[in-house]
Amino acid sequence: MNKTKGLMLASLLAATAFSTTSAMAQDAACPVKIGGVLSLTGSMGAVGKAIGNSAQLAIANINEGGGVKGCQVEFVLRDDQGQPNVGVDAAKYLVDVEGVKALSASIGSGVTIPILTSVSAPSQIPQIACCSSAPVLTTMAQEGKTGGFFFRTFPVVKNLSYLPAKIAADRGLKRIAMIYVNTDYGASLVKDFTKATEKFGGEVVKAVAFNENQASYRAEVSAALAEKPDAMFIVAFPQDGATIAREWISLGGTQQLILNNALRSPDFVKAVGAKYLTKAFGTDNTSTQSATLDEFKAAFKAAYNISADGPGISNEYDAVTILGLAMNIAPDLSGPAIRDAIRKTQTPGGEVIGTGPAEFKKALELVKAGKPIKYVGALGPIEFDVNGDISGPALTWHIEGEELVIDKTISAEDMAKLLAEIDG
Numbered sequence: 122m123n124k125t126k127g128l129m130l131a132s133l134l135a136a137t138a139f140s141t142t143s144a145m146a147q148d149a150a151c152p153v154k155i156g157g158v159l160s161l162t163g164s165m166g167a168v169g170k171a172i173g174n175s176a177q178l179a180i181a182n183i184n185e186g187g188g189v190k191g192c193q194v195e196f197v198l199r200d201d202q203g204q205p206n207v208g209v210d211a212a213k214y215l216v217d218v219e220g221v222k223a224l225s226a227s228i229g230s231g232v233t234i235p236i237l238t239s240v241s242a243p244s245q246i247p248q249i250a251c252c253s254s255a256p257v258l259t260t261m262a263q264e265g266k267t268g269g270f271f272f273r274t275f276p277v278v279k280n281l282s283y284l285p286a287k288i289a290a291d292r293g294l295k296r297i298a299m300i301y302v303n304t305d306y307g308a309s310l311v312k313d314f315t316k317a318t319e320k321f322g323g324e325v326v327k328a329v330a331f332n333e334n335q336a337s338y339r340a341e342v343s344a345a346l347a348e349k350p351d352a353m354f355i356v357a358f359p360q361d362g363a364t365i366a367r368e369w370i371s372l373g374g375t376q377q378l379i380l381n382n383a384l385r386s387p388d389f390v391k392a393v394g395a396k397y398l399t400k401a402f403g404t405d406n407t408s409t410q411s412a413t414l415d416e417f418k419a420a421f422k423a424a425y426n427i428s429a430d431g432p433g434i435s436n437e438y439d440a441v442t443i444l445g446l447a448m449n450i451a452p453d454l455s456g457p458a459i460r461d462a463i464r465k466t467q468t469p470g471g472e473v474i475g476t477g478p479a480e481f482k483k484a485l486e487l488v489k490a491g492k493p494i495k496y497v498g499a500l501g502p503i504e505f506d507v508n509g510d511i512s513g514p515a516l517t518w519h520i521e522g523e524e525l526v527i528d529k530t531i532s533a534e535d536m537a538k539l540l541a542e543i544d545g
Contacts, residue, residue, distance in 0.1 A: 409501025
């Protein structure tokens with residue numbers, strides 16, 4: 122070989138090596154990004170900030186436990202302000218500019234759905250929602266419109282509508298008015314609550330929709346008040362819910378109030394005044410009591426000095442942790458690979474993995490050894506069905522002083538019986 126040919130061959134080998142190294146670096150580009158679209162301001166801001174904290178705790182635990190494919194994980198969080206168009210723009214930015222591999226989005230179904238249809242499904246980006254319960258998401262999955270890229274760590278809306286109807290019937294409340302947020306979530310809750318109320322011999326005498334972020338809801342309150350109901354069910358987020366409750370009470374409405382899960386918030390209680398809420402009750406989804414839940418609650422309290430009992434907090438932690446586990450199980454970080462790996466975080470008979478960095482590290486060791494895992498998180502055992510849905514237990518609560526007090530927890534089995542009783 123002459124000198125010239127030797128130099129050419131060396132150059133070719135160097136270029137090939139550089140190309141291969143660059144490809145490897147591109148495949149394992151650090152940090153790995155997970156996107157978050159949550160309501161940090163607007164009507165859901167009080168709830169969304171705590172949920173955002175939960176996501177950040179999950180990311181911290183993932184990174185301390187070994188990250189994703191040897192990389193640290195960055196959570197790129199954007200505020201949707203509770204507005205669909207803002208949420209879609211945020212999701213597009215995260216996917217197109219930030220290059221996130223998966224999304225945790227969003228809280229309200231009214232934002233989650235357009236993100237799914239406009240961004241996640243077309244871009245083949247896995248999306249897990251912490252708190253969206255609208256049944257249309259199940260219908261979309263059944264019709265093949267999600268591509269299997271959508272999951273949620275929150276039971277469908279029947280959990281939040283059948284139980285309050287049963288409690289209202291047990292309390293002798295027969296004529297109930299509703300004021301509800303004008304979204305898929307609100308409309309679905311009205312439909313299911315009405316069905317359950319009629320099953321128990323009651324009647325929804327008036328259901329009035331409202332649009333969010335108004336200074337006053339006097340017109341809506343007056344329309345519902347005209348029917349002289351025994352009770353009023355408020356389906357809203359804390360900011361608007363407080364305005365509605367104050368106007369309802371000031372106009373002489375009954376203090377027999379039924380409150381949806383998003384109103385299980387200290388901010389709502391303070392804004393209305395606890396003395397006006399002594400007859401109110403609400404329901405919410407909850408976690409299965411377990412050591413993993415206790416560990417999560419202790420870690421959240423230590424990190425933020427607030428309780429982890431608020432709506433959506435456990436759901437978001439599990440959503441982000443599942444994404445972290447799935448990204449390690451997936452052979453690569455493409456959307457379809459992560460989507461398929463999400464279900465492998467729940468392999469029947471797999472080694473049980475709990476919450477916290479030590480458990481995440483244990484999971485990575487098992488994954489590297491080719492062994493199956495079963496994540497049992499802050500919510501307890503999580504099993505996505507074919508549509509990406511889960512079921513679970515619920516709780517009832519009331520307000521005592523300024524405290525949100527849990528009355529009792531209804532098991533997943535008992536909730537299934539209640540749903541079967543109403544659905545037939």
